[in-house]
Amino acid sequence: MQTRRDFLMRATSSAFLTTVASRTWAEPEPPQSRLVARQASVQLAPPAYPQTEIWGYDGTMPGPLIRVRQGGRVVRRLLNDLPQATSLHWHGLRIDNAMDGVPGLTQQAVATGASFDIDFVAPDAGTYWYHAHNRSMEQVARGLYGALVVEEPERPDVDRDEVLILDDWLLNQDTAQIDADFSRSHDRSHAGRLGNFIATNGQYDHSLDVRRHERLRLRLVNAANARIFELALSGLNGWVMALDGMPLERPQPLSDTVLLGPGQRADLFVDVVAEEGKTAYLVRVDNGEGFVQSAFPVMPGSSNARANMPDPLPPNPDMGAPDLAQARRLRLHMGGGAMGRLRSAVLDGERRTFREMAEANQFWAFNDMIGMTAAPLAELSLGEPVRLEIVNDTAFPHAMHLHGMHFHEIATDGTLGPLRDTLLSYGGQTREIAFVAHNPGDWLFHCHMLSHAESGMMTWMRVV
C-alpha cells in the first residue's frame, strides 16, 4: 500500500508540490488565484443541528491551506464578496508593509465588490496564518481565516504534516448560528468574546487516522478571538519544534502542557505510542479537566519507530539577536478593563473618565491612550535594537501581537527566549521583549484578544 509519506516524497520531486500537498485538506488551487471572502453555510455543529452561516475564504472553513516553499511567492487576488469592507493580514510574516493588510495604516479597507492584489515572498519557513483585519472581532469570529505553511528547503523527517486550527465559536444553542452581537461591553471589558463550541479545522469531532510509531508534525494555530488554549498529549510522545513559526534551537520535550494565546502557533512533532485499536488525543485542558481537541485513532499496521529525538528545524535567515546594551528602551503600560485601576485615559484627544470610556464602549488604554493615535508609540531607525517593557496593569491576560517583526522575550537572567510574534501576558505581570527594527514600515502592535483591540488595545510603531 502506498503510504502518504511515499506520496509526499514523490510529490516533492515534482513542480506541483503546493497543489499536491494541499489536496488532502483543501481543493487544489493554481499558484496564482483568487481568494474570495464570502458568505457560506457549513456543518459546524453536530448533524442534528442546522448548518451555520459563516464568512469564509472561498466559502470554506478553514480557508484554503496555502503552502509555499521558503522564498516562494504568494500571489492572490482578494475579492470581497462580503456585505462589509474587509482586509487580509498575514500573521507572523516578515513581509513588505504594503502587504500587511491593516486598514487605515497600511492600506484602505477593501470595499464590497472590490479587490486587493496580494504579492509577497515568504522569507521564513514555518506555520503562519492569514485572517481578516477589518472589524476583526466580527470577521475572524465569523470564520475569515486560513493557514499559510512555508516549507523548509529540506523536508523534515516526519510521516505526515497536518495543520490543526483551533477555534471557539459563539453559537446559538438552538439554531447553531453565530451570535451576531460583536460589541457586548461585558466581553470587551473582561476576557473577550469566548465561544461555547470548540472545534478543530471547523469540525467538532476532528479526527485523523494514524498508525503506531508514525511521527506527525502538528501545526497548531489558535484562531480564537480570545480563548487561551492549554494543550496536552495522550498516547503521543512529542516535542515543541517551533513557536509562532520560528524554530526552537533545541526541540523541547512536551511532557506537560503548551499554552497558545490567540494568534499564537506551535509546531509539534509527535510519535504515536498508543497501541493499535486505541486512540491518541490532543487534549485541551480547561480548569484542570481534559477534553478531546482532536482524536487520532490508531489503525492496523505500523510505521518504523524512530529511536531518536528529532533534529531541530533549521533556523530562519537574518534573525540577528538585538544588542541589549545598545537597545533603545520603551515601555508599554496596559491599563483598564473590569476590576482594573484605570481612572481615566485619552480618547480622540480628550481625557475621559473610566465611566465615560465605558459609555463609549472603550475599556483599555496603552500608556494612557485609547486606541490608535496619530503619532506612533515609537519611531525607530531601521536596524535599531529595541527593548520594550510591557506592564500588564490589568486583571486579565492579553496576547500582544507585533506585526512585521518577531521578538525575543528577555528572561529575568538577561538571556533571550525563543522568537515570537505574540506575547501572552497575564494580569499583574511585567515582561520585557527585545527585537531589531529590521523591517521598514508602519507596524501595528495590539492585543490579539480582538474585542480588547477594538476597545482600546491598539497602537503602532514606525520603522524608517
Ligand SMILES: [Cu+2]
Ligand atoms: Cu487583551
